[in-house]
Amino acid sequence: MTLTIALAKGRTTEQVLPLLSAAGIDCMPLQEKSRRLLFTDDPDFHFVLVKAPDVLTYLNRGTVDIGIVGSDILEEQGHQQFDLLDLRTGRCRFILASTPDFDPYQTSRKRIATKYPHIAQSYFQTQGEDVEMIKIEGSVELAPLTGMADAIVDITETGTTLRENHLKVFATLTPVSTHLVVNRLALKQKKSAIYQLIQALKRVRPQEV
Ligand SMILES: Nc1ncnc2c1ncn2[C@@H]1O[C@H](COP(=O)(O)OP(=O)(O)OP(=O)(O)O)[C@@H](O)[C@H]1O
Numbered sequence: 525m526t527l528t529i530a531l532a533k534g535r536t537t538e539q540v541l542p543l544l545s546a547a548g549i550d551c552m553p554l555q556e557k558s559r560r561l562l563f564t565d566d567p568d569f570h571f572v573l574v575k576a577p578d579v580l581t582y583l584n585r586g587t588v589d590i591g592i593v594g595s596d597i598l599e600e601q602g603h604q605q606f607d608l609l610d611l612r613t614g615r616c617r618f619i620l621a622s623t624p625d626f627d628p629y630q631t632s633r634k635r636i637a638t639k640y641p642h643i644a645q646s647y648f649q650t651q652g653e654d655v656e657m658i659k660i661e662g663s664v665e666l667a668p669l670t671g672m673a674d675a676i677v678d679i680t681e682t683g684t685t686l687r688e689n690h691l692k693v694f695a696t697l698t699p700v701s702t703h704l705v706v707n708r709l710a711l712k713q714k715k716s717a718i719y720q721l722i723q724a725l726k727r728v729r730p731q732e733v
């Protein structure tokens with residue numbers, strides 16, 4: 525029985541391939557530097573490489589059985605599938621950051637720039653605050669530096685980008701890591717193959733922190 529897996533391209537895939545290899549899956553073709561997107565060499569595991577926000581689209585449509593993607597994306601997009609395993613890679617966290625002169629208690633409505641408007645909105649809702657959301661696609665740190673926004677909600681890992689742009693963390697929101705999500709129907713039809721894969725990955729994923 526073949527399991528078809530969508531992997532989020534970029535950092536997520538880079539960090540997950542060693543885990544899949546350690547779990548006994550032949551990832552050699554995926555490790556080669558190329559522009560290939562579909563890998564069907566192994567009869568047991570087929571892979572597709574997609575942009576992170578597209579992983580759930582493939583999963584929701586049943587085109588793939590399993591998606592491997594950051595919890596940031598899962599939280600932002602919301603979904604009805606089974607989030608079955610925290611792979612404990614791709615660890616980072618959401619933060620609220622801005623220039624050091626930012627006043628978290630400013631009386632005017634805050635302008636918040638982010639790649640994650642739903643996550644940012646729900647954070648400010650829990651704070652009982654109505655903010656203006658500015659959705660941007662990247663280089664988020666630039667928004668408060670240029671005066672376009674009062675603050676940002678973004679991901680940080682090493683803190684380098686914040687430091688090099690002289691931004692300060694004002695609040696730490698939720699932690700992020702890579703998760704394995706399973707299509708509901710696939711879980712019924714391919715239960716034993718999916719649980720075997722999960723067990724193998726559980727044995728090789730990093731320790732809990
Ligand atoms: N330091 C980090 N910054 C951003 N994402 C990280 C970081 N560390 C791990 N991640 C995870 O990696 C994913 C993003 O990977 P990556 O930056 O390669 O993709 P991307 O943002 O789509 O890149 P690009 O837009 O440059 O193609 C996130 O969804 C998150 O789960």
Ligand SMILES: O=P(O)(O)OC[C@H]1O[C@H](OP(=O)(O)OP(=O)(O)O)[C@H](O)[C@@H]1O
Pocket residue numbers: 661662663664665678679680681682683684685686
């Ligand atoms: O704390 P650090 O280790 O410095 O990582 C954080 C940076 O990484 C991500 O950006 P990404 O590299 O995805 O680039 P982007 O600006 O194009 O989104 C994130 O949006 C931060 O800018």
